[in-house]
Amino acid sequence: MELIVTEKNNAARRIADILSEGGASTDSVAGVNVYKWGGRRCIGLSGHVVGVDFPPEYSDWRDVEPAELVHADVVKEPTQEDIVNALQRLAREADDVVIATDYDREGELIGKEAYELVRDVNEDVPVKRVRFSSITDNEVRSAFADPDDIDFDLAAAGEARQIIDLMWGAALTRFLSLSARQMGEDFISVGRVQSPTLKLIVDKEREIEAFEPDDYWELFADLTKDDTTFEAQYFYEDEDGNEAERVWDEGDAEAAFATLQSASEAIVQSVSRRTRSDDPPAPFNTTQFIRAAGSLGYSAGRAMSIAEDLYTAGYITYPRTDNTVYPDDLDERELLAAFENTVFGDDAESLLDHDDLTPTEGDEETTDHPPIHPTTDFPNRNDLSEDEWEVYELVVRRFFATLAEPAVWEHLRVVADADGESLKANGKRLVERGYHAVYPYFNTSENYVPDVDEGDALALADPRMEAKQTQPPRRYGQSRLIETMESMGIGTKSTRHNTIEKLYDRGYIEDNPPRPTTLAKAVVEAAEEYADLVVSEGMTSELEADMTAIAEGEKTLDEVTAESREILDRVFDELTASRGEIGDHLRNSLKADKTLGPCPECGDTLLVRRSRTGSYFVGCDGYPECRFTLPLPSTGEPLVLDETCEEHDLHEVKMLAGRNTFVHGCPLCAAEEADESEDRVIGACPECGEEHGGELAIKQLQSGSRLVGCTRYPDCDYSLPLPRRGDIEVTDEYCEEHDLPELLVFDGEDDDDPWELGCPICNYEEYQERQRQKGLEVLDGIGPKTAEKLEDAGIEDVGDLTEADADALAEEVSGVSADSVREWQAKAD
């Protein structure tokens, strides 16, 4: 039997399909899909199925000096037992093994890992390697007709990366975490890719903080030819002889303004026309896809998650690619034709009308995967969610755009003179829509300037002088960050978006676009001071050079890792000498992220703290001497804002809870407001009214939440939820069933149209019923395996989860991603 091993299940199925000419059947070996025909079996791995780690004696952080990890053994252990088992079971009976993993460095390493698993159980079976740059009939067949050998040097280059990343990452992560005494889930994480990325964000923030705005002025006036009026801007020639619009001196601006005010006309000095070609964009690689989806409002992680789903369903090609040149074997005309009878039919036909269909090309041409493009499988719109459809349409239209004509713009520039001061107007008109006709995602707004002639006298009216200030640099948005990472060569197409997610999870960045926390600044500072290499892109470029040397046989894995160990030893000499200092610095920063301001009771500092049960509250740093506390809302993760409350000098708090994120404000104000607000009694308590005379009242709690609760609390804890926002009005209408008044909620915007909440008991019952139905519906869509995992974690109803719960859940339940939980929640909405 011949055993073929691929990098992923999808590739296994498609290769089996090609080699068997559609005759392969699907088998399950140890729960893993295996494709079978004639004397052949084909199994797909799931990327790396083994991973590197230190031996177990190094696993206790407190027992091991982090510097010891530099010289610890690095061992490989299976991480996907089921696939390893299936592979080895098949390998025992194999007479021949063919490694058909992806054609890149990581693919060579994954292939070598498979080779070693095969060797463990079958010492003699010949193992060959095939390489093809796309899974097409021709390429696959010719690769299999002429197999090659595994490139062990190339695989060793990948192994060196694994070892060095683990060694540096683990040793430094443990060192910083131990120094700051930050263990458990809030450890302080450092790594070759994440730390330089974090430095990018921190450096930008430093620029913003150091930025001092300059005042300047800009002047405008309206010019009219015949009945057409257009806006013109004042400009002058600066010291370097360049055209400038910003006037840096107020006196100069006012002088020019006075001239414009006294002038009643401007004489046209010059008119120039130019046509400009606006070329269609290159095919999508991962980064450019993320950028385009970002402009539609998708986060990088969400865009990739949707793309992966579309890929798995067969509607688009593999979304993780650096390639921006379509491969030779892609028949663009045939692919376009597949859209003829779809909603994209008109656009496809307009392109098919062209005799010449030459696609655009980007700079990067790699061989592992094609640029992202749609397949000939057209989805049924009802099978896709709205987001999925929107992203799919983007991919289709981008493919169209790469085959479309350039657009043509006509620029018209008019310069006029008003008593010695210059005014200009730049008009632009889209004369040929070109690719914009099929790709409507770019701005094509025009600016109309009428046809004028040299010497024309234009009426000048309404001169304006606008005072402005220079703006600080913009923060990196997620997609710009990913583009910068790509240009620096850090991370890979498959990991860059995960790195950003990781920075959020680790408490290094918050909000979108991401802002660094105080902790992030402290970690970057500590690294810059004692281990600069960790936050420099130099670490990656040196590693790349070393990996190339290993792949080309100029260096060995052992030489490269030994060099790296020596450098890391020296880093640790310095770190260890300053351990106390580093720890203090990190601890102070961690505290600063949680600091609210002065304690009203003792003057010490109020901090956001976490109780043993995991809930957040505000407590005094002077505890246990000072026992002052304030509650915080029960939903979400607290984030201390820059804004402070004037009355108490305390920072405001925002509760991050995904879609339900809200600003709680100053916790002391919230508590005082609750103390001052009177409970409004609305009826008898259904639980204890008859027996003890308990009554239901609308209450405002110190934590900011409101509820309908029993006046005998805490003896009776009967309660019903109320919305956090809006004024509640008690009406004269009573619910017949519960004998309680109907409630109205005025939520600011429209006083004429309040939310009719009704009887609070009926409302709560309806709410529970809705949640139950959503939960069931959503669970239906989850699939049996995941549902089982959720049940194991004690969760029966996804609809009940808050988004903060969802994140925790994703962490707890292995194999469930935060993204997918969010998706279920979106469905539950």
Add this chain to the structure above:
DNA sequence: GCAAGGTC
């Protein structure tokens, strides 16, 4: 429990 890289 640490990294980064595959894949789901």
